[in-house]
Each structure stands twice: as structure tokens, then as C-alpha cells.
Amino acid sequence: MDVKTICLGVLTLGDKTGYEIKKHFERAFSHFFVAGFGSIYPALSALTEDGFVTHTDVAQSKRPHKKVYSITAEGRALLMEALLNTPPRHKVRSEFAVLLYFAHLLPCDRLAALIDQRARDIEAMLGNIDCFERDDLPPPSREMVAGLGRAALQAQLNYIREHRDWLLREIDRYQKRGHGSLRRAASGS
Amino acid sequence: MDVKTICLGVLTLGDKTGYEIKKHFERAFSHFFVAGFGSIYPALSALTEDGFVTHTDVAQSKRPHKKVYSITAEGRALLMEALLNTPPRHKVRSEFAVLLYFAHLLPCDRLAALIDQRARDIEAMLGNIDCFERDDLPPPSREMVAGLGRAALQAQLNYIREHRDWLLREIDRYQKRGHGSLRRAASGS
DNA sequence: TGGATTTATATCAGTTTGAAATATATTAGC
DNA sequence: GCTAATATATTTCAAACTGATATAAATCCA
Incomplete structure (x- = not known):
């Protein structure tokens, strides 16, 4: 399972920016899975390219612009396939x-x-x-x-x-x- | 801390082949740190190139040839430096x-x-x-x-x-x- | 006012992963 | 005695991930 799959999973909980996905990671399972911007942003780009997510560019007046991502039907199908086929591994690097x-x-x-x-x-x-x-x-x-x-x-x-x-x-x-x-x-x- | 440092550490316990280092990993702390051949062998090559370990080629009659690695004085110094400066991180990917x-x-x-x-x-x-x-x-x-x-x-x-x-x-x-x-x-x- | 933190994304060299390829020997079961 | 699985031993490599750096504006706190 890669970061792409987990981004898809988090997006089933609601549309989010890459930044918000990272925050969600930290709050919900930073103790079990770490992913940095360096893996989340490229994952979202790749998912967009393949049609598994879409995003709208939101230019905010008082904030940096942001991209709000949504999962597509194809994305949901891909996620389901991954959830059904991923073995439950658990790795520690201490x-x-x-x-x-x-x-x-x-x-x-x-x-x-x-x-x-x-x-x-x-x-x-x-x-x-x-x-x-x-x-x-x-x-x-x-x-x-x-x-x-x-x-x-x-x-x-x-x-x-x-x-x-x-x-x-x-x-x-x-x-x-x-x-x-x-x-x-x-x-x- | 990278795999190189840990190979040096294991070599302070005695000379070993890459294969034996991997076995040692599994026995001693597979639950806390995983490293595969794909990271151990390149690590040993790099350490050799920089003079932190040496190895003797042992052609065995009834076995594949093997390289038995030893840590050098420079290797010990590098290990000590790493042990003194590595922060005690702990990461889980579940x-x-x-x-x-x-x-x-x-x-x-x-x-x-x-x-x-x-x-x-x-x-x-x-x-x-x-x-x-x-x-x-x-x-x-x-x-x-x-x-x-x-x-x-x-x-x-x-x-x-x-x-x-x-x-x-x-x-x-x-x-x-x-x-x-x-x-x-x-x-x- | 001014420094620290938060929001927001991008980039990238260096490291690691995980699987496959290669070869031979030994052990276990039938 | 045969065969399959396991153990010894190393190499390779594309794909993925890490962790740090860069950029930029807003807001919080003192």
C-alpha cells in the first residue's frame, strides 16, 4: 500500500487539500503511519493525472492559493481494490x-x-x-x-x-x- | 541513521558476511528495524569503498563464495560519531x-x-x-x-x-x- | 514592531523497498 | 532414491519514500 491509497482513503471522508490530508494523518494516525509533503503532493499529482481524483483551484484573497481534491468514482474503485488486496503488514523502524x-x-x-x-x-x-x-x-x-x-x-x-x-x-x-x-x-x- | 551505521554496529559483535548481518537483524531486532538485502549489500559496498570496513573473499568448496566483512578503526570512529549524534527516533508504518x-x-x-x-x-x-x-x-x-x-x-x-x-x-x-x-x-x- | 507559527505548495538528491535473478547444498518427507 | 522445500550467498534495479529546503503570505503573541 502506498501513500496514494491512503490519500484516496482520507478523501472518502470529505474533500481536502494536500495540506489538510497531512493534518488528518497527524491527528488520526501519526503513531501508525507517517507521510510527509514530499510523498503526499506527488501522490495527489499522480492520482489527478490518472483520473482517480479531481481538484479545483481555489485562489484565496488572504491565503496562498490551494487545490481542493475530490475522489472520483474510479478513485473509489481503486481504493476498494487496494483495501481488499493489501496484506496487513506492520513495520517498525526504531x-x-x-x-x-x-x-x-x-x-x-x-x-x-x-x-x-x-x-x-x-x-x-x-x-x-x-x-x-x-x-x-x-x-x-x-x-x-x-x-x-x-x-x-x-x-x-x-x-x-x-x-x-x-x-x-x-x-x-x-x-x-x-x-x-x-x-x-x-x-x- | 542509515543501514550503513547499523551494519557497522553489528560488525562490532564480530566479523560477518552480508547474509549473516541480515540474519542477525532478524534474530535480534526484526521487530524494531527491518533491512533487506537490497539495502545491506549496497551499504557494505559503500563502506568498503570508504575504508570503514574491509572484507576477505572466501571461496567455499561446497557453498557459494562469500565475503566476510570486518570493521576498521575508521569504521569504529564513524560508528561512535553516529551513535553519539543520532536522535532516538521511532517510526511505525502499519x-x-x-x-x-x-x-x-x-x-x-x-x-x-x-x-x-x-x-x-x-x-x-x-x-x-x-x-x-x-x-x-x-x-x-x-x-x-x-x-x-x-x-x-x-x-x-x-x-x-x-x-x-x-x-x-x-x-x-x-x-x-x-x-x-x-x-x-x-x-x- | 517583530518573531514564531500556521496555511499552502513544490522540488529533489539521496535512501530504501521489495521483488526477481542466479547458483549450489542440505534437509525433510514420501 | 527422488523431489520439494529450505538455507546459504550475492546482485540488481525501478519505483517509492524521506527529509530537508524554498517560497510566500497571514495571523498570533508578546
Whole structure:
């Protein structure tokens, strides 16, 4: 599934500009799917070219001009086909986890800073998940996606809080036993 | 952080072929970072070209030839720089969550199949997380990464199990009230 | 007044994806 | 003993995505 499909999906909820689609992404499922302008705008251009969406240019007096996109019948058909055939994949790319994995190579204060930063990021996401003022659809699926996100994030936050000090202590001990850390790295092989 | 950095990190744990690096990824943190051959092999080529790793060609009698990579002192320095400067980001791209978000457009049996598939996938990952037979490093960081993964996955699995039937019932009701579903989509606007 | 944020779109080099192609060896089941 | 599947091992590449930068005006806040 690419960004095109998701743009089509969001447009079934009402006509929107590329900017509004991005905002919708952020509000509704930034914790599950990220897409930037760099993928949304080209996706909308391609969809327009193939007749899956149309747009009207709106020149606003007191704002930059904008293009309001609508999904077409062909677009709906394409969306349905994608929704019926996309396998339910789920991919994580966590540079935080990688840093944690190599924690024994890091100074303890850096490690602590990383963990605390990650905790703050999770807290921020938890605070942002779908306080949704129903646009026009209030389907239960929204609640499920929000709940699933909350569950995953809360579990990570709890785990981090419960193991932070333990990890720092253990890493410190590990490094003092002579393993890893910058010392060894700086000394060549 | 790119795949190059992570290859360097894995090579601090011992010399490895590209294939072995991929295996290590899968065992140690497939739930947190995915990288395919298509990114690992080019990364190793680029690292070789810049002197951050070296490799010896090993022609095996009963196997395809292989290249065993080692990290150099310059590579270690580059890794340290990256570990010290990479922000602890964490990104999810869940096509499952997107499908769930548009659940009201799907037939109920498709929705049930998606949920059940996702539950099986999570179970499989939980079964695979780092049953690590310590290569040579047994640092506590490994345990932390594994535990964090387990916590996140288990929370999602529980949530899915607890809400599966509720969602299917609610979506069915929602569609019968005349909203969404294929009917509406097929009828044009 | 003036800096930060919001609305709005475009662009693009660099990176990653994901699948296919290539080859051989081993294991498992029949 | 045969055959299919799996494991070892690398390469390639078009299509997609990332993340940063550029542009420009309006509004919010101090």
C-alpha cells in the first residue's frame, strides 16, 4: 500500500487539500503511519493525472492559493481494490531501539538522555492520539485505531520507566568490567 | 541513521558476511528495524569503498563464495560519531492500522481475516524475539531491547483480542445503518 | 514592531523497498 | 532414491519514500 491509497482513503471522508490530508494523518494516525509533503503532493499529482481524483483551484484573497481534491468514482474503485488486496503488514523502524541495542558502546549520560527523550516523545504522542471531533464519520474503527496506538505506546512507556535505572546500572557495571564503551573503540581493534 | 551505521554496529559483535548481518537483524531486532538485502549489500559496498570496513573473499568448496566483512578503526570512529549524534527516533508504518481505520469500507469477513492475520503475525514475532544464544557479548541492552519489543507486541495482541468481536459487531451495525461499505462506494459518489 | 507559527505548495538528491535473478547444498518427507 | 522445500550467498534495479529546503503570505503573541 502506498501513500496514494491512503490519500484516496482520507478523501472518502470529505474533500481536502494536500495540506489538510497531512493534518488528518497527524491527528488520526501519526503513531501508525507517517507521510510527509514530499510523498503526499506527488501522490495527489499522480492520482489527478490518472483520473482517480479531481481538484479545483481555489485562489484565496488572504491565503496562498490551494487545490481542493475530490475522489472520483474510479478513485473509489481503486481504493476498494487496494483495501481488499493489501496484506496487513506492520513495520517498525526504531533508531531508538538500535541505539539501545548498542548501549554498551555509549557513555551513560548519553544513554540516559536518549531514554528520557524517548519517554517524552511517547508522552507527547499519547497526548495527541485522536481527540477526534468527528468530521462527519464517527465509525468505531477510529476508536480501535486510537486504542491500539495507546496500548502500544503505554506499554513501551511503562517498560522504559520500569527498566531505565536498571539498564543504566547494568551498563555501567558491564563497562567497568572492561567490556565495550568508547575506551575500547578508540584504542583501535 | 542509515543501514550503513547499523551494519557497522553489528560488525562490532564480530566479523560477518552480508547474509549473516541480515540474519542477525532478524534474530535480534526484526521487530524494531527491518533491512533487506537490497539495502545491506549496497551499504557494505559503500563502506568498503570508504575504508570503514574491509572484507576477505572466501571461496567455499561446497557453498557459494562469500565475503566476510570486518570493521576498521575508521569504521569504529564513524560508528561512535553516529551513535553519539543520532536522535532516538521511532517510526511505525502499519498498513494494518490503515486498513483498520477504513474498516467501515470493508466487508466483515475481510476485516475478520485481517485482524486474525495480524494476531498470528504478532504471535510469530513474540515467538522469535531474541532467544539469544549469546554470540560473545551478553550485554543487558540486548535484554532491554527484547523486553521492550515483547511489551509492545503483547500489548497490541491483548488489545486486538479484547476488541476483535466488539469491532466486528460495531462495524456491522454501522454498515447496516446505511453508512459506508462497498454498496455506497460502488454507487459512484 | 517583530518573531514564531500556521496555511499552502513544490522540488529533489539521496535512501530504501521489495521483488526477481542466479547458483549450489542440505534437509525433510514420501 | 527422488523431489520439494529450505538455507546459504550475492546482485540488481525501478519505483517509492524521506527529509530537508524554498517560497510566500497571514495571523498570533508578546
